[in-house]
Amino acid sequence: MIALESLILEYTERTPKSAELYGKACRALPGGVSANIKFFEPYPIFMDRGEGAWLTDVDGNRYVDYLLSYGPLALGHGHPAVKEAIREQFNRHGSLLYGTPHALETEYAEKIKQHFPSIELLRYTNSGTEATLLSLRMAYACTGKYKIGKFEGHYHGGYNQVLISVNPPLAQAGEAGRPSPVPESAGLEPHQFDNTVVLPFDDLEACSDILREHKDDMAAVIMEPLLAGYIVPTAEFMRGLRKVTEELGILLVFDEVKTGFRAGLGGAQGYFGIRPDLTALGKVIGAGMPMGIVGGKKELLLKSAPIRGSDVFDMSAGKRSAAKDVLFHSGTYNGDPLILRAGLASMEILEKEFEPMTTRTESLKQGLKAIFAAKGIPVNLPGLGTVFNIAITDKQTIGSYRDMQGADLTLRKKIDFALFREGIYNKPTNRYSLSTAHDETVIDFTLEAYKKALARF
Ligand SMILES: Cc1ncc(COP(=O)(O)O)c(C=O)c1O
Structure with missing residues (x-):
């Protein structure tokens, strides 16, 4: 079997300009990257251009893009409708930003409410991180309690309460039914460990016991x-879980930043037919631009309504006294018109093209399964809608982070490196996301690329 070292050598031979740019980047950016997730060894590929389902790197190598920037690009790169929406906002409306309410804020909100019936009211944020952060503050404000439960292996953004047990080494992670909290960053405040309780996913009994405590x-x-x-x-x-949280007076927050408009048009909550109390959205809703949403039950969202003279920035006499009764939520770019216009344009296309996109995702999965089977490599392809991952394992069911860790990640990484040469891009071992631009030709190309890559193993 081909060694990882040979594949990495081949990678460096094909990407000399990326190596050079990475060297320069390290002199300006810690680790040469603007987000830790963008790094992989020996150095990440520097991209230069995107078009439809394709990316071209600075050395001129072309790849089908299955990373899609970790999910937001549901229409692929540079969709004409998104380009036109951006042009129109500038040309017809004259500005990028008003700093006042505008009609698109309501128009887009109604579109989101239509797909997510659990969302009665919503607020816009600038990222998924901000959306989950606001949802937690809303939960504290509405319940008067300050602990949260979060599941092992779940990611909710980069702040203290949730940077715990996202990707913990199993040796430190404790028992499966009662996971130990493992920090995911330097600089977390020690008291955070008292306020974030780590829960086991897909284990109702163990989870309910912890919640009752x-x-x-x-x-x-x-x-x-x-x-x-x-x-x-x-x-x-x-x-x-919905039943037990209701019974115990604990709010249930669905972080659908990844699954919104990907697990289905109504997210994972639509698939399960469950109404969470609050929902965080991000990624696809911004059509590739920074945006998040917190939505949910009216009585919870109303906590952030600036009534009762509570604007924290209003310095007139007597006003500030009520600020502590209202949930603070503000942001220079919230409800950015340019992003809402592009998001809405992208949503209208997605509504029409979502079903065929899931069908193509399924046919890609079936094709991959057959190719792996022919090679005698056991795989499980967990996923829903337009996202899946490839776990090299003979396990029939993958229900937790620990199941995924049990897969052969070393072989998966080698295959991902071999795929670079065949024109398939993903961050090694990452999940696959598809776009409307991943048409049948792209799927066929991908399956051929896999055949060539696997022939080397
Ligand atoms: C489930 C989930 N929640 C929150 C976030 C944070 O979103 P953002 O990167 O937009 O801040 C992410 C990002 O990957 C995510 O996947």
């Missing part, structure tokens, strides 16, 4: 309803 202090359980955007829990687990 903390019910008096726990404001919310936050979760990715599909772990990492592609691991589908049982419907019994999801229904049971």
